[in-house]
Amino acid sequence: xxxxxxxxxxxxKPSETLSLTCGVYGGSxxxxxxxxxxxxxxxxxxxxxxxNHSGRVNYNPSLESRVTISVDTSKNQFSLNLxxxxxxxxxVYYCARSTAVLLQxxxxxxxxxxxx
Amino acid sequence: DIVMTxxxxxxxxxxxxxxxxxxxxxxxxxYSSNNKNFLSWYQQKPGQPPKxxxxxxxxxxxxVPDRFSGSGSGTDFTLTISSLQAEDVAxxxxxxxxxxxxxxxxxTKIEIK
Numbered sequence: 001x002x003x004x005x006x007x008x009x010x011x012x013k014p015s016e017t018l019s020l021t022c023g024v025y026g027g028s029x030x031x032x033x034x035x036x037x038x039x040x041x042x043x044x045x046x047x048x049x050x051x052n053h054s055g056r057v058n059y060n061p062s063l064e065s066r067v068t069i070s071v072d073t074s075k076n077q078f079s080l081n082l083x084x085x086x087x088x089x090x091x092v093y094y095c096a097r098s099t100a101v102l103l104q105x106x107x108x109x110x111x112x113x114x115x116x
Numbered sequence: 117d118i119v120m121t122x123x124x125x126x127x128x129x130x131x132x133x134x135x136x137x138x139x140x141x142x143x144x145x146x147y148s149s150n151n152k153n154f155l156s157w158y159q160q161k162p163g164q165p166p167k168x169x170x171x172x173x174x175x176x177x178x179x180v181p182d183r184f185s186g187s188g189s190g191t192d193f194t195l196t197i198s199s200l201q202a203e204d205v206a207x208x209x210x211x212x213x214x215x216x217x218x219x220x221x222x223x224t225k226i227e228i229k
Contacts, residue, residue: 044222058217109165
């Protein structure tokens with residue numbers, strides 16, 4: 001049974017870079033796309049982007065200029081970097097496994113707060 | 117981007133009664149070559165990540181109780197809980213995966229009356 005475990009800094013100052021990593025434990029890593037989604041407190045869900053094992057990425061155009069998603073197949077991990085954060089980037093960030101674009105497995109979520 | 121609009125924003129339903137949530141997409145998510153609607157529904161309970169309930173607009177994910185059903189085609193979709201249970205209290209989201217970026221509706225909160 002696959003498990004996704006995510007980690008990273010939870011408190012950032014404006015203009016800093018958000019960095020999160022998601023580890024995939026159990027199951028195949030190469031057969032899926034790996035996705036990041038975020039959810040501002042009390043609000044809805046926003047798809048950030050995805051990556052596959054070979055490094056092919058798709059980003060949300062609304063964030064594309066600031067986002068980098070990368071993969072480390074040797075560790076079955078993928079990561080999210082978001083540069084120049086502002087208070088508007090405060091959210092719970094989720095990693096997820098995508099099966100034919102269906103988000104079937106999710107990480108536990110990481111609250112990232114941007115505050116001076 | 118395809119805009120997903122859900123209604124109502126919240127809904128209070130008595131235990132055992134039917135709950136109905138609507139979702140409308142700004143353009144059709146029906147792929148004509150395979151006649152499938154690229155529309156899914158997720159359930160999110162407080163403090164938890166979303167959980168996939170339904171995909172292809174009407175196919176239940178494995179393990180999802182059959183009181184949950186999805187219907188609709190093109191731009192108009194419905195999630196129905198036939199007999200509301202206490203454990204169904206959650207926020208429900210529709211999502212389109214027809215075109216990138218994937219987009220979600222604003223959510224509908226289901227509460228017990």
